[in-house]
Structures are given as structure tokens and as C-alpha cells.
Amino acid sequence: MRIVVDANVPAAEACFGTLGEVVPVPGREIAPDTLREADALVVRSVTRVDEALVAGSRLRFVGTCTIGTDHVDRAALAARGIGFASAPGCNAEAVVDHVLSSLATLAERRGFRLAERRVGVVGAGNVGGRLLARLRGLGVDCLACDPPRAEAEGADGFVDLDTLIGRCDVICLHTPLVREGPHATRHLMDARRIAALAPGTVLLNAGRGDCLDGGALRERLAERGDLDALLDVWEGEPGIDAGLFELAELATPHVAGYSLDGKLRGTQQIYRALAHRLGLPARLTLGDLAPAPPLASLTLDGGLSVDEALRLCMRAVHDVRRDHDALRREARRQGLAAGFDACRARYPLRREFSTLAVALRPAAEALAGPLSAAGFRVEIGKG
Ligand SMILES: NC(=O)c1ccc[n+]([C@@H]2O[C@H](COP(=O)([O-])OP(=O)(O)OC[C@H]3O[C@@H](n4cnc5c(N)ncnc54)[C@H](O)[C@@H]3O)[C@@H](O)[C@H]2O)c1
Numbered sequence: 001m002r003i004v005v006d007a008n009v010p011a012a013e014a015c016f017g018t019l020g021e022v023v024p025v026p027g028r029e030i031a032p033d034t035l036r037e038a039d040a041l042v043v044r045s046v047t048r049v050d051e052a053l054v055a056g057s058r059l060r061f062v063g064t065c066t067i068g069t070d071h072v073d074r075a076a077l078a079a080r081g082i083g084f085a086s087a088p089g090c091n092a093e094a095v096v097d098h099v100l101s102s103l104a105t106l107a108e109r110r111g112f113r114l115a116e117r118r119v120g121v122v123g124a125g126n127v128g129g130r131l132l133a134r135l136r137g138l139g140v141d142c143l144a145c146d147p148p149r150a151e152a153e154g155a156d157g158f159v160d161l162d163t164l165i166g167r168c169d170v171i172c173l174h175t176p177l178v179r180e181g182p183h184a185t186r187h188l189m190d191a192r193r194i195a196a197l198a199p200g201t202v203l204l205n206a207g208r209g210d211c212l213d214g215g216a217l218r219e220r221l222a223e224r225g226d227l228d229a230l231l232d233v234w235e236g237e238p239g240i241d242a243g244l245f246e247l248a249e250l251a252t253p254h255v256a257g258y259s260l261d262g263k264l265r266g267t268q269q270i271y272r273a274l275a276h277r278l279g280l281p282a283r284l285t286l287g288d289l290a291p292a293p294p295l296a297s298l299t300l301d302g303g304l305s306v307d308e309a310l311r312l313c314m315r316a317v318h319d320v321r322r323d324h325d326a327l328r329r330e331a332r333r334q335g336l337a338a339g340f341d342a343c344r345a346r347y348p349l350r351r352e353f354s355t356l357a358v359a360l361r362p363a364a365e366a367l368a369g370p371l372s373a374a375g376f377r378v379e380i381g382k383g
């Protein structure tokens with residue numbers, strides 16, 4: 001059993017090595033030749049898996065250790081009897097951590113309180129749904145737009161996208177890339193909708209780059225400079241629009257979901273799916289793979305406002321400014337496309353908010369609700 005695995009998949013040898021011979025290959029270099037002798041292929045999102053890639057192979061299984069599946073032509077795999085699995089929800093918590101860290105950073109820069117803004121979440125699935133829950137737990141007024149869910153579950157609790165745009169100060173995109181059909185998302189935020197954004201709106205995209213018309217956003221930012229764009233995903237990655245990159249308030253290289261926990265969950269989900277396909281046991285658990293976090297606990301005493309405490313704890317685990325600065329630095333050093341991929345390949349260790357226990361001394365007990373809503377484990381009466 002020969003298993004070709006994207007070299008950016010952590011714990012590949014530990015997991016897939018129990019099922020066969022692991023051949024690591026950089027994701028963008030996986031080609032028909034690489035797969036000639038392969039029985040299984042494990043990718044992340046940068047490998048286009050289509051008929052042209054798999055036609056000459058004897059593959060029996062393809063797995064993507066990611067939530068998104070827009071890089072895989074599932075019909076082409078099905079037509080050849082090649083099994084397929086993805087990893088739904090694997091890094092959803094990490095994306096929400098990233099969004100909260102981004103919004104907290106922007107709120108500090110601009111001098112506003114997030115609790116005073118209305119946030120619109122577009123795409124209320126594993127990521128958007130968790131984001132809504134955490135924001136509402138923090139007392140933030142939110143609207144949700146998710147037409148497929150509204151159709152299936154009833155419209156209560158959902159608004160259409162134009163209503164959301166008209167009523168929200170912050171808009172967060174968490175839609176999959178769907179190229180056709182009644183709920184297609186390519187350029188969901190198109191030039192008309194970008195023009196309709198009120199001055200001062202914050203527009204965050206952590207879904208897929210193609211869900212937003214990057215050229216139209218660049219033009220609006222260049223001409224009027226009256227929006228804050230927080231962009232983690234881009235059209236044409238890694239060769240992204242240099243003008244838009246310069247104008248974005250926070251620009252990160254598609255790493256919102258890059259917690260070690262999220263990546264390991266993705267590996268683990270695909271390892272289990274492949275083992276199942278082969279009729280073999282999958283004995284390794286996430287607990288076997290994830291090391292102890294470098295910062296497992298901290299203690300807060302009185303003296304910090306809720307926003308200060310949230311920022312401090314968020315940044316102790318994931319500071320989005322580090323990713324923004326790293327991309328700027330690498331873009332200067334080696335060019336934007338190479339820098340984009342270099343930041344992703346050498347991404348530093350990052351854990352999720354839930355790995356941090358925050359002990360509160362009596363004077364800080366009022367912080368328990370907000371810290372717990374933000375995703376931290378709160379301990380009262382310890383520390
Ligand atoms: N930036 C990152 O690092 C990162 C990490 C994880 C996922 N993602 C992207 O985010 C996407 C969403 O992730 P998820 O785990 O929430 O997926 P999900 O499938 O759980 O949820 C997606 C939601 O979007 C909704 N949706 C579909 N079409 C829509 C439309 N036209 N308008 C509004 N909503 C629509 C669906 O009904 C669903 O509820 C993924 O498909 C992936 O492309 C990006």
C-alpha cells in the first residue's frame with residue numbers, strides 16, 4: 001500500500017505509516033507521475049484533484065485533511081470508483097480563534113468595542129455557527145445569512161445577504177466555494193455588494209478567496225479607503241493581488257485554520273477514513289498525536305477590563321499580528337507568491353484557545369463569562 005501524502009500534513013508518518021508506505025510530496029508538486037504507483041492519495045487544499053491527475057493511476061482512495069473540498073472533482077473520483085473523504089469541522093475552532101483575534105486587534109487599533117458593533121456572519125456552518133455562538137456569548141449582536149440552511153430549516157434566525165450588508169458593521173464570510181447552482185458563492189461579494197458597504201464597514205474573508213471579487217474590493221479601497229479588509233483567503237493563491245494585499249488592514253496567507261490541533265484533527269479524520277476503507281483498525285487517537293501546549297495555564301487578578309483580558313488571553317495563544325507581519329516580511333524578502341507559501345510551510349506552533357486554562361483570582365471573577373464565551377477554559381478559585 002503506497003500512500004502519497006502532501007508534505008504539509010502533520011503526523012503523516014505516525015498515522016498513515018501504520019497503513020502503508022508514506023511518500024511525502026509538496027502539495028503543489030503532486031502530479032500524474034507522482035501517483036503512478038500510488039494506492040491512496042492524501043492532500044490538503046492546494047492540490048487540484050481531477051480526472052487529469054488520477055487518470056493513469058491505480059488509486060483506490062483520496063482524502064483531503066481539510067474542510068474545503070472545492071479542489072476535488074468528486075464526480076471524477078466516483079466515476080473511477082475511487083473512495084473519497086474530507087475532514088468536516090476539523091479546523092473550525094481555529095478559524096473562529098483567528099477571527100476573534102483579528103476583530104480584537106482591529107477594535108484596539110480603531111478604538112471601538114466589538115460589543116458595540118453588529119456582526120453579520122455569511123455561511124453559518126461549522127465555522128460560522130461556532131463564530132455566532134462565541135460572539136453572542138460575548139454579548140455581540142449578530143445576524144446570520146445562510147440560504148441553504150434557511151431553506152432546509154426555515155427562515156427564522158436568518159436574513160438575506162443584502163439585508164445583512166445593510167445592517168451590519170462587520171461582515172464575516174465563511175462560505176465554501178460553490179461554482180454553480182442556486183447557492184453558488186463565486187463572487188458572492190461582487191462589485192455591486194462591495195459598493196453597497198457603508199463607510200467604516202469591516203469585511204473579513206476566511207472562507208475561500210473566490211467568494212469575493214478581489215479586484216472590486218481593491219478598487220474600493222484604493223479610491224475611497226473607507227473599509228477595513230481583513231483577508232485570510234485570496235483569489236489566485238499563492239500569486240495573490242499585490243495591490244489588495246497592500247491595502248488590506250490584516251493580510252494573512254490562508255492560515256486561519258492552522259492550529260496544530262486543527263491540522264492534527266484533519267490528519268486523524270482521514271487516517272480513520274482510509275483505515276475504514278482498508279478494513280484495518282485505526283488505533284491512534286488525537287491524544288496520542290497532540291503534545292501538551294507550551295502555555296497550558298495563566299492566572300489573572302483584578303485590574304483588567306473585559307476587552308483587555310480577552311486581548312491578553314487571545315494573544316497568549318494566537319496573535320494574528322504575527323501572521324500578518326510574517327507575510328509582509330517574507331513578501332519583501334522573496335516575493336509575494338513565494339512568501340505566501342513559505343509562511344504556510346513554516347507556520348509556527350499554534351494551539352487553540354481551548355488549550356489554555358485561565359485561573360481567576362477573586363478580584364477577576366467577573367471575567368469568567370466573557371473568557372469562557374471566547375473559548376478559554378476558566379477556573380475559579382484556583383491559582
Ligand atoms: N481560511 C481557512 O483557513 C479556512 C479554514 C476552514 C474552512 N475554510 C473555508 O470555510 C468554508 C466553510 O467552512 P465550514 O466548516 O463552516 O463548512 P460547512 O460546510 O460546515 O458550512 C458552510 C455553510 O455555508 C453555507 N452556504 C452555502 N452556500 C451559501 C451561500 N450562497 N450563502 C450563504 N451561506 C452559504 C452552507 O449552507 C453551510 O451552512 C469551507 O468550505 C472552506 O472553504 C477556510
Ligand SMILES: O=C(O)[C@H](O)[C@H](O)COP(=O)(O)O
Pocket residue numbers: 008044045046065066067068069091254255256257258
Ligand atoms: O478548508 C480548510 O480546511 C482550510 O482552508 C485549510 O486550512 C486549508 O489548509 P491548506 O490546504 O491551505 O493547508
